[in-house]
Amino acid sequence: MGKMNRVTISVPHGTDLNFRKKAAIKFAFKRGWYGRAVQEAMQLWINIQSASEDGISEENKEYLWKSFQEHMKIESDDPEEILDCIAEFFTSEVKVAEKIEYEMNDNEVTVKKEGSLGPFVSQLVTKKGDCIIFNCPVKIIMDAALKDLTGKKYAVRSEVHTLFSPKAIKESNI
Template sequence: MNEFTDLKRATVSVPQDLDYKFKKVASQKFKFEKGWYSKAMAEAMEIWLKYNNLIQLKNGTNSLGRFVGKLIWDEWKQNFQNIDFQTANESTNQILNQFSTKSTYVENIDYHINNDDLKIYLKSYTIDDKPNMVENLLTEYLQPITIITRAGIEDITGEHYKINEFKVGKSSKIHLKKVD
C-alpha cells in the first residue's frame, strides 16, 4: 500500500523563520527523500497532539520532563509488545533493565515499591574513576530513569507522581511519591 494514498492537502501560513528552521531540521532527518516535508509535518502534528493531550490529562501540567518522559515511555512500550503491563513493578523492571545493561557509570540499580512510594537506588563507580562522571551520571541515567519511570508508573496506575527526593553521588537515590 502506498503511504501517500490517504493524504489531505492543506495550505497553512507560518512565520518564515519558523518554516526555515523546520525545513532545515526536517530535511536533515529525512534526507530530502520523496515526501520528506509531508512526513515531517505529520510527525510534528503527532507530537503536538500528544503534548496537548498530556496537558489536558494532567490538568495544565506542562513540564518538559513529563512531556519527554511520556514520549519516551510510549515509544518504549512498543518494544515491550509481549509484556502486558499490569503493575508499576513490571514497568519499573523493564525500564531499569534497559539502563542497567548499558551503564558505564552505574554498578547496580535496585528499587523498592511500597504503597505510594517508589525508591530507586543506584550504586556508582567511584567518582574519581571517570572524568565528568557526575554530569554524565545525571544526564545519561538519573534524569532519564526518573522521567521515564514516572511516565510508566503513571500510565500503568493512572495516578500522579512527584519527585520527592533526588540525590546524586556514589549512592544515588530517586524517590517518586504518589500525589493525593
C-alpha cells in the first residue's frame, strides 16, 4: 500500500457528521472505514480537479467515443480522415449540427459547428460554479478518436461553448 501519512483537518460539524453517516453505511464500520472513506473522497476530488478543460474525464470521453465508434466505420489512422469521418457522421447521421468544420494545426484541432445541438445533451453538460456548459459532442468524440486510433494526444478545442448561468435563465424565463 505504500507509506501512509497522518493528517489532521478541521471541517464544519455538519459536513463531518453527514460524511461519517454516508461512510459508515458504505464501509459498515469495518476496521479503517473512516480512513478509506476520506481516501476515496480525496481521490474523487483529485480526479475532478484533473478533468480536462471541458470538464469531461478521459474515461467518459473514451466511453462516448466507443459508443459511437461501431457506427462510424473508420478504417484509417490518418488524423484528417478520422476527423472528416466524424464530422460527416455528426452532420448526416446524428444531426448534431448542420455544418461541422475543423482546423488542424500540428496537434491542435479547433472544431467549428453551425446548427442544432442534438439529442445527446444529458451526456454533454458540465457544471462549473453556478454556470452550466454544454460541451461540443463532436469535439469530445474527435479528441477520443484521435487518441485511440493514432496513439497520439491532440489538443482538440471547440470554437464556442454554450454557457448558461442561473441568473440569465431566470431573467429570460426559460
